[in-house]
Amino acid sequence: MAPNTAPSFRKKALPDPLPLDSGRELAGVEIAFETYGELNVDRSNAILVFHALTGDQFVASEHPVTGKQGWWERMVGPGKPIDTARYYVICANVLGSCMGSTGPASPDADGKPYAKQFPVITIRDMVRAQMRLLDVLGIETLHAVVGGSMGGMQALSCAANFPERTNRVLAIATTARHSAQNIAFHEVGRQAIMADPDWQGGAYYGSNTPDKGLSVARMAAHITYLSEAGLTEKFGRRLQDRDEKSFGFDADFQVESYLRHQGISFTDRFDANSYLYITRAMDYFDLAEEHGGRLANAFRAASDTRFCLVSFDTDWLYTTADMREIVHALNAVAAPVSFVELSAPYGHDSFLLDVPALDRVVKGFIG
Amino acid sequence: MSNLRPDLAKIAAQVPDGVRVLDIGCGDGALMAELQTGKGVDARGIEIDPEEVEKAVARGLSVVQGDANRDLADYPDGAFDVAILSQTLQTAERPDWLLDQLLRVGRTAFVSFPNFAYWRMRFALLLGGKMPVVRHLPVSWYATRNIHHLTVEDFRLLLTEKGVTVEDSWYFAGGREIGGANANWRAEHAVFRLSK
DSSP, rough: HHHHOOOOOEEEEESOOOOOSSEEEEEOOOEEEESSSSTTTTTTTTTEEEEEEEEOOSSSOOOTTTTTOOOOTTTTESSEEETTOOOOEEEEOOTTOOSSSSSSSSOOTTTSSSSSGGGOHHHHHHHHHHHHHHHTTTOOOSSEEETTTTHHHHHHHHHHGGGBBBBBEESSSSSSOHHHHHHHHHHHHHHHHHSGGGGGGOOOOTTTOOOHHHHHHHHHHHHHOOOHHHHHHHEEEEBBOOOOOSSSOEEEEEEHHHHHHHHHHHHOOOHHHHHHHHHHHHHOOOOOHHHHTTTTHHHHGGGSEEEEEEEEEEOOSSSSSHHHHHHHHHHTOOOEEEEEEEEEEEEEEEGSSOOHHHHHHHHHHHO | TTOOHHHHHHHHHHTTTOOOOETOOOTTEEEEEEEHHHHOOOOEEEEHHHHHHHHHHHTOOOOOOOOEHHGGGSSSSTTTEEEEEESGGGSSSSSHHHHHHHHHHHHEEEEEEOOOOHHHHHHIIIOOOOOOOOBBBBSOTTSSSSOOOOOHHHHHHHHHHHTOOEEEEEETTTTEEESSSSSSHSEEEEEEEEEE
């Protein structure tokens, strides 16, 4: 389990208690982060990258638990579309996660893990915590905020709630509101975790962890990240290490074996309670609701901010139609906005994968 | 001005410095880029072809992939000083609606379009009895995106009907500007500057 075996993370303590959308506040918040490149003298070249649901701050460096390379190395680095030879890139682990930032596995005032006593958080709370981190780092205005999926939600939330903090907003494969279908898939995952006897009402730290439940949650979610065509092309109905069906419930099909592997390996690096809290935050996300029911109102104060939105034609999790609603709201406040639907075969995960057109758009927009 | 098409170069020359411009059907953003660097305008674009949008965004322009036939309704009244519709009117589902929208979101509008009453067109139709395929309209009837062909005269009639003011107009043939006399015969392309 990550919380027990995790290495030490680079982090900052926020000096004041963090107010939360729930009305509660959280004292002693720590935010873990990584940086790439050099901050320039006038502190104007910082880019904040927001990570997705199960992402982390290791955007362009080796993951300390899995040993895998950074999750967006194709996009962030020297000479890459987000060029760390020119920009100072910051990526922070979100509040509620489990890679060094304060979350349900962190100790409460009594020294025991919060577990289910951790307050329910929102996307705006995550962003607020990261703005406080910027305060600690002495960075007032960002060149850009960038994010895909839940990272895109944070980018939009940042524009709506902290418009003075960034000049550019790049939101990829995301939405301004979680739909009933989005919430439904998350609920399947949460129920899988909570149905695992090892969940123990959330108080599993120091004993068996609900790996089976978390694994099923990951499997269900993983399907939503891929396109049907992508799955068909990758696996079809091919069998796994056998010539005939077993007439049993082993992983006969390659797609089953693949999903099981995705689920199990996920439990090595992620905390089940973090998964509950972060999916809840995504489900609560509705940018229009936060601003009087009208999405355009969310962007009133951001009409000088430059926006770039990108969707993918095979993404059925956060669709082009979802993103067009954001574009329409931005047009209504006459904000400078670019939008393009790119063609890519990989579904929602396209934003992480080899899509050269995305590289060109990101590079052009970031400048 | 650069390598812009003559109708675009004319529009570029007419747009005042530092204004807010919406270019509808902006393609890869050639005109927007020219206006932004040459005149310091705040330029936005709408383009339906994703590959063109990608090129425009990659050069740092604010371009939205979308269909002007629908999306123009989302822009507030008077959001732009200048709205530009170049070589797009004849492809619109309802050119009259598009014209209304153009003059709603922009205080001034530039419209350019190919003139179907150009004399070569008239002769090709009269003598050949077939939809003309000529230099300035080189695509056959079944493949063309131009679903509402019009003439200079048609356009003037529509403007009169709608009470739109023609502030100026320019005409082109063979890649050069020509005078306005008998333009409906002589012009391959026309550019109008309009206001409500």
